[in-house]
Amino acid sequence: MKTCFYIRVSSKEQNTIRQEVKAKEFNIPKEQVFIEKVSGKNIADRPVLNNLMATLKTGDKLIVDSISRFARNTKDLIGLVEDLNNKGVIFVSLKEAIDTTTPTGMFMLTIFGAVAQLERDYIKDRQMEGIAIAKEEGKFKGRKPIEYPKQWDKYYKMMKEGTIKGIDVMRILELKKTTFYKLVKLHEQKQ
Template identity: 60%
Template sequence: MKIGYIRVSTQEQNTIRQEVLMKSLGVDEIYIDRMSGKNANRPELQKMMEYVRKGDTVIVESISRFARNTRDLLELVEQLTAKGVEFVSRKEAIDTTTPTGKFMLTVFGAVAELEREYILQRQREGIAIAKEQGKYKGRKPIEAPEFEQTIAKWKSGAITAAEAMRTLHMTKTTFYRKVKRLR
């Protein structure tokens, strides 16, 4: 069976280009994740890894869609190999059934990881420059006009902390950080 894996980095990004490729390759089953590839903790990837069995072939558009660091890539491919599953990356023309394909997989995996590191470095540099120019000030603080009244109710025992957080639309971390600053 041919199994396709598709990943885009955000919910807003479009998967159509990858889906068209999978259909043209005669893929039987497709798994789609809409989240960062920085690690292998992706729900559809995990479902696919559990689903595949001996004789299947996992097809991806490119290595960067499957894994963003060499270690994850090699571990995932090793898990597939242990199950008797082939791995094919169309963009890089990698087929893990050959020694050359395995070698190229390692090389391209390292390149994908390097590319991600460059992206993160450029992002950090851009933020630093924007801060120097006064254009980047970070996230705006959460302002809740009813904060003090809600905290007073919570401290008096009229409402629970969970109710106070819901009322103020705050996460647990934000709530307790702001409470701590009041002291």
């Protein structure tokens, strides 16, 4: 039986130290602390969480700092916790002090999950309102166009010749997968 700690922040620029300190307070070994820097809105796009869920077994415990770090909508939260309960894994959310092994704990989880989703929806609404105002004032231009890295042509040619793989180009040029494929598509449209 092991205790794991799941840490998530929404972007690579955000800091995980506050959540890591909580994991240390529970004396959880580093190899049982799972850190993910990705938006929480889509469970399918969270490989660290999915890997963690697959490794947990009966009698294990999963601790998170808060529900909003684990799931951003009620449906995903309930689904994840039901999966954990079906496996016999104990789920603990520190901020909300939730114990999902009791009916009251599951009820509270549902309430807090709904509040977390409401908070996310409010943030999204405020963001959209801000963008609309900025557009009206001519201050919002949308995303900046993707710029090609300095050595893009060289690596693109090598990739097409088969001397290097796309994944290696992504690593060398420090590109995200989505950015890499957008660049490939734009490059091929220009030719």
